[in-house]
Amino acid sequence: xxxxxxxxxxxxxxxxxxxxxxxxxxxxxxxxxxxxxxxxxxxxxxxxxxxxxxxxxxxxxxxxxxxxxxxxxxxxxxxxxxxxxxxxxxxxxxxxxxxxxxxxxxxxxxxxxxxxxxxxxxxxxxxxxxxxxx
Amino acid sequence: xxxxxxxxxxxxxxxxxxxxxxxxxxxxxxxxxxxxxxxxxxxxxxxxxxxxxxxxxxxxxxxxxxxxxxxxxxxxxxxxxxxxxxxxxxxxxxxxxxxxxxxxxxxxxxxxxxxxxxxxxxxxxxxxxxxxxxxxxxxxxxxxxxxxxxxxxxxxxxxxxxxxxxxxxxxxxxxxxxxxxxxxxxxxxxxxxxxxxxxxxxxxxxxxxxxxxxxxxxxxxxxxxxxxxxxxxxxxxxxxxxxxxxxxxxxxxxxxxxxxxxxxxxxxxxxxxxxxxxxxxxxxxxxxxxxxxxx
Numbered sequence: 001x002x003x004x005x006x007x008x009x010x011x012x013x014x015x016x017x018x019x020x021x022x023x024x025x026x027x028x029x030x031x032x033x034x035x036x037x038x039x040x041x042x043x044x045x046x047x048x049x050x051x052x053x054x055x056x057x058x059x060x061x062x063x064x065x066x067x068x069x070x071x072x073x074x075x076x077x078x079x080x081x082x083x084x085x086x087x088x089x090x091x092x093x094x095x096x097x098x099x100x101x102x103x104x105x106x107x108x109x110x111x112x113x114x115x116x117x118x119x120x121x122x123x124x125x126x127x128x129x130x131x132x133x134x
Numbered sequence: 135x136x137x138x139x140x141x142x143x144x145x146x147x148x149x150x151x152x153x154x155x156x157x158x159x160x161x162x163x164x165x166x167x168x169x170x171x172x173x174x175x176x177x178x179x180x181x182x183x184x185x186x187x188x189x190x191x192x193x194x195x196x197x198x199x200x201x202x203x204x205x206x207x208x209x210x211x212x213x214x215x216x217x218x219x220x221x222x223x224x225x226x227x228x229x230x231x232x233x234x235x236x237x238x239x240x241x242x243x244x245x246x247x248x249x250x251x252x253x254x255x256x257x258x259x260x261x262x263x264x265x266x267x268x269x270x271x272x273x274x275x276x277x278x279x280x281x282x283x284x285x286x287x288x289x290x291x292x293x294x295x296x297x298x299x300x301x302x303x304x305x306x307x308x309x310x311x312x313x314x315x316x317x318x319x320x321x322x323x324x325x326x327x328x329x330x331x332x333x334x335x336x337x338x339x340x341x342x343x344x345x346x347x348x349x350x351x352x353x354x355x356x357x358x359x360x361x362x363x364x365x366x367x368x369x370x371x372x373x374x375x376x377x378x379x380x381x382x383x384x385x386x387x388x389x390x391x392x393x394x395x396x397x398x399x400x401x402x403x404x405x406x407x408x409x410x411x412x413x414x415x416x417x418x419x420x421x422x423x424x425x426x427x428x429x
Contacts, residue, residue, distance in 0.1 A: 010182055012283040012371055014175040030351050043190065044351040045360055069361060071186045078182050082364075 003037035004056040006076030009063060011084040016063065020056040024077055026070050027051070027128075035070075035077050042072040048095075048128040050087060051079065062087040064132070066098075092132055099125045138414070141407040145400060152396035158222065159389035166315070166382035172280065173312065173375040180372045183365055187328075190354055190361065199355070201294065201362045204327030205303045210247045212270075212302035212326075213237060214293065216309040216373055217257030218381040219276050224388035226310060226318065226381055227256040233320040234308045238268075249302060253289060253374075270301070281374045283367075289374075290367035297326055309373040310380035316387055318380035325369050328362060 002022040009017040025034045027049030035042075048066045055061060067082035102125055106118040136144070191202070215234045217227045238248045250265060252258045252272040261269065273289060275281055293305060305326035310318040323329075350357055 008178070008182065010179040012176060012179050012286070012368060013172070015178040028351065041348045042351070043186070043348060043357060045357055069186065069357070069364075071182075071189070073189070078186065080179060080182055080186065080364075 005035075005037040007053055007079075008076065009051070009053075009065075009079045009081060009084060011081045016081075016084050016086075017053065017061065019053070021053045021077075022056055023054045024079075025052040026077075026079065027065075028070065029124075035072055039072045039077075041074065042070075044070050046070055046079070046081065047124040049124075049131060050128075051084075064090045064128075090132075092129070095125065095129055095132065099129065138407065138410055141403060141410065145403045145407065148396050148399050148403065152393055152400070155389045155392040155396060159386055159393060162382045162386040162389060166379060166386055168280070169375070169379040169382050170312070173372070173379050176372055176375050180368050183361075183368050187361060187365055189348065190350075190358060199359050199362055201297065201326055201366065202328045202358065205300075207303045208246065210249065210302040210304070211241050212249050212251060212293070212296065212305045214251040214289070214305060214307045214370075215253065215257050215261070216307065216377045217252070217254035217260075218377075219255040219274050220381075221256055222388065223381055223385035224391075226384035226388075227254070227260060229318075229320045230308055230310055231257055231260045233322060235265075237306070237308075237322060238265075251289075251293065251296075271296070281378055283371055286367050286371035286374055290363065290370050293326075293370075294363050294366065307370065307373050309377040310384075312376045312379040312383060315383045318384055323369070323373070325366050328365065 004020040004022050007017065007019055007021040007024050008015070023034055023036050025032060027047050029045045029047045032049075033044075046065060046068045049064070051063045051065050053061045053063070063084055064087050065079070065081040065084045068084075069080045071078045071080070099122065102118060102122045106115065106122060109115040109118050213234050215230060217230055221227070234250070238250075241248050248268060250261065250269045252261060252269055253274065255274045255276060258269070258272050258274070271292060273292075275285060278285060296302060297305065304324065306322050306324045308320065308322050311321040312318055
């Protein structure tokens with residue numbers, strides 16, 4: 001059995017998960033990554049997607065997160081999510097509405113930096129959508 | 135001297151006022167519990183955010199975004215004042231506004247420019263008479279059931295937009311920190327430039343050690359770019375939630391006092407009512423007896 005470590009998932013409104021886990025897969029902005037015990041200190045931003053936590057007991061928990069930061073430190077992994085919902089409670093329709101708002105902002109965006117940013121967000125959202133419907 | 139009927143009316147009107155204040159107190163108590171829970175639920179996020187920020191701020195060096203380091207000037211101050219949308223909560227709104235005004239006078243004495251961003255209807259009512267020229271923005275939550283991250287996001291974004299437009303150099307928020315039901319302390323906290331507090335000395339020390347070996351993806355500066363606005367919004371959110379709890383606490387104790395005062399008043403009024411009734415009866419008796427004796 002793999003060594004376990006502490007995983008905290010917090011959103012601004014509450015502490016969603018604080019458990020000992022064996023492995024957590026996180027959708028980072030620059031690619032998915034998995035964290036196991038004794039991972040080197042590491043920090044990255046998170047894109048919309050599903051976080052999979054393998055609990056120390058063996059069961060698995062999936063949570064949909066939207067944006068935020070992941071911080072791997074000696075003490076364990078801390079995920080500061082903008083929005084986080086357990087996958088079975090998550091409503092794909094809300095993601096669809098996010099996509100359409102993003103499309104709208106994109107069509108209005110004028111300067112290039114902004115458009116680039118919006119395009120990125122949109123791509124990330126669409127990505128998450130396809131991942132979810134699979 | 136008030137007549138018996140007048141006294142009866144007074145008593146019944148005070149009684150119905152007492153019923154209302156008592157109901158308000160109970161509603162405030164129920165809301166307080168919920169508000170306190172919400173404030174507590176938000177605390178872990180704010181704490182983690184602070185420690186993450188303390189970790190990364192060292193790594194960014196000179197590339198740190200302006201929101202963190204400030205514009206280098208301190209000429210224009212934005213004071214964000216959080217108040218309630220409703221009254222009948224004792225000195226709650228007044229004490230926050232008072233603190234903000236003290237700060238304003240002090241800053242203006244030093245030759246700085248002061249602007250206000252007023253959140254909450256009551257604060258605006260209190261300030262608009264003599265400060266309306268200084269109020270640059272306002273917001274309230276009359277149509278929101280319970281404040282959450284969306285509201286903090288809205289306020290945070292407008293503050294950040296104003297900062298990016300160069301409207302101010304330093305931003306301070308004013309709110310009432312919730313200590314307990316009896317005590318709420320008006321508090322000022324600077325959010326731009328960011329004050330990085332790390333709680334506990336040991337935390338800081340271990341953070342510094344790890345800082346060297348930390349890996350960042352993307353590079354620290356661009357993480358900070360995203361992290362700092364987020365941190366500002368989180369601080370606003372925790373201020374909002376504390377404020378909501380404080381408001382209910384203040385209302386609860388104000389209404390408790392009002393209920394007790396109404397009780398005292400009813401007691402006093404009933405005593406004079408009874409005395410007067412007794413006096414009337416005595417007078418009537420005296421009249422009957424002296425009438426009978428005269429026969």
